[in-house]
Amino acid sequence: MSSYDLTYDGAHLNKENAVLEVRNIKKSFGGLVAADDVSLDVESGTITGIIGxxxxxxxxxxxxxxGFYEPDAGSVVVNGTEVTGRQPNQIVQExxxxxxxxxxxxxSMTVREAMLTGAQSQLGESIPQLFLSGSDVTxxxxxxxxxASELLDFFEIDHLANEPTTSLSGxxxxxxALARALMAEPDVLLLDEPVAGINPVLVNEIASFIRELNEEQGYTFFIIEHDIDFLMELAEDVIVLNRGRVLLEGNPRTVQSDERVIEAYLGGA
Ligand SMILES: Nc1ncnc2c1ncn2[C@@H]1O[C@H](COP(=O)(O)OP(=O)(O)OP(=O)(O)O)[C@@H](O)[C@H]1O
Ligand SMILES: [Mg+2]
Structure with a gap:
């Protein structure tokens, strides 16, 4: 089959305040069309999932x-500002x-150093003085x-602050990675498989951290995850991608039981 029914069931969510708008994005690698005219909105204040x-x-x-890849066509708007073609650190600033x-x-970094350099590189700032002078802290x-210490505390890894990052478990x-991302205080966080390969207890903990950040601190999340139960639990909107195209969008329960999604996963589409 060469084409899909495009069903935008976004109607269950009233998207009047999108923090992220993707319009007709395309990207090919040689003959492979990895993003084929993708359009979507992420509503501010939501947790939106993406599966496929x-x-x-x-x-x-x-x-x-x-901003890590440049699109062949289409546009990306963050907080009302078009950012298409900008560098990642400029997009962080939006x-x-x-x-x-x-x-x-x-x-060769400790956990605390990783947090601090994270803030600097994400915001496109220079090397922290802290590591140069040691005393003259601005x-x-x-x-x-x-x-950094508040975030390490929030994620319950403050006891690891002075440990080398190489000693951490998966x-x-x-x-x-989550704590470091939050150093930049973004409005919207894109998480690429935040719980892949980790044990179920920690999966639940990460789910509750994300929920708390969303509900109590107003962060918007856009999350890629194969763990469908994780998204069922968290997301109010799920977008399904298949072969570079949006197959459908809807609330997690509707999406999970949709024939087209089942087919796509079975490779029968
Ligand atoms: N830099 C690249 N150069 C060439 N091909 C690429 C590049 N990045 C992605 N692709 C190709 O684009 C397609 C989509 O890859 P992508 O990593 O986006 O898939 P995904 O949905 O994230 O998969 P997964 O669930 O396995 O992580 C694949 O066929 C991949 O090989
Ligand atoms: Mg991937």
Missing amino acids: PNGAGKSTLFNLIS GLLRTFQTPRRLE EQERENLHR GQMKLL
Whole structure:
């Protein structure tokens, strides 16, 4: 089959205040169309999920939105500002930041250093003075230090602050990635498989951290995740991507039982 029914069941959500608007985004790699005219909105204050089989184009879409890939066509608007073609750190300044499916290597850094350099590189600032002088701490650096310890505390990894990042477990690395992303205080956070490969207890903990950040601090989340139960629990809106295209969108329960989604996962589409 060469085409899909495009069903925008976004009607269950009244999207009047989109923090992210993607319009007709396209990206090809040689003959492969990884993003094929993708349009979607992420409503401010929501947790929106995105699912789809391996290779559907989910990470590519996040790369296009966050400035790591340049689209062949289409546009990305964050908080009302068009950011298409801008660098990732410029897009962070407009309020959008993403995490990676495979954790970035932070070798030779302690957890606290990773937090601080995270804030700097995400915001496109220079190397922290803290590591150069050791004594002459500016106001900004003091704030960053304070925020780093608050976030490590929130994610319950403050006891690891002085540990080298190389000593962390996979689950602890996922927590650090989240904490580090929040250093930049983005309005919308794109998480690429935040609970892949970690134990069910920590999956639940991460779900409650995300819920708390959303409900009590107003962060908007756009989350790629294969763990459908995790999204059922958290998301009020789920977008299904298949072969670079939006297959449908709707509330998690409707989406989960939709024949087209089942077919796509079985590879029968
Ligand atoms: N930089 C690249 N160069 C060439 N091909 C790429 C590149 N990035 C992605 N692709 C291709 O685009 C397609 C979509 O890949 P993508 O990583 O976006 O899928 P995904 O939905 O995130 O899959 P998964 O669930 O396995 O993470 C794949 O066929 C992939 O090989
Ligand atoms: Mg991926």
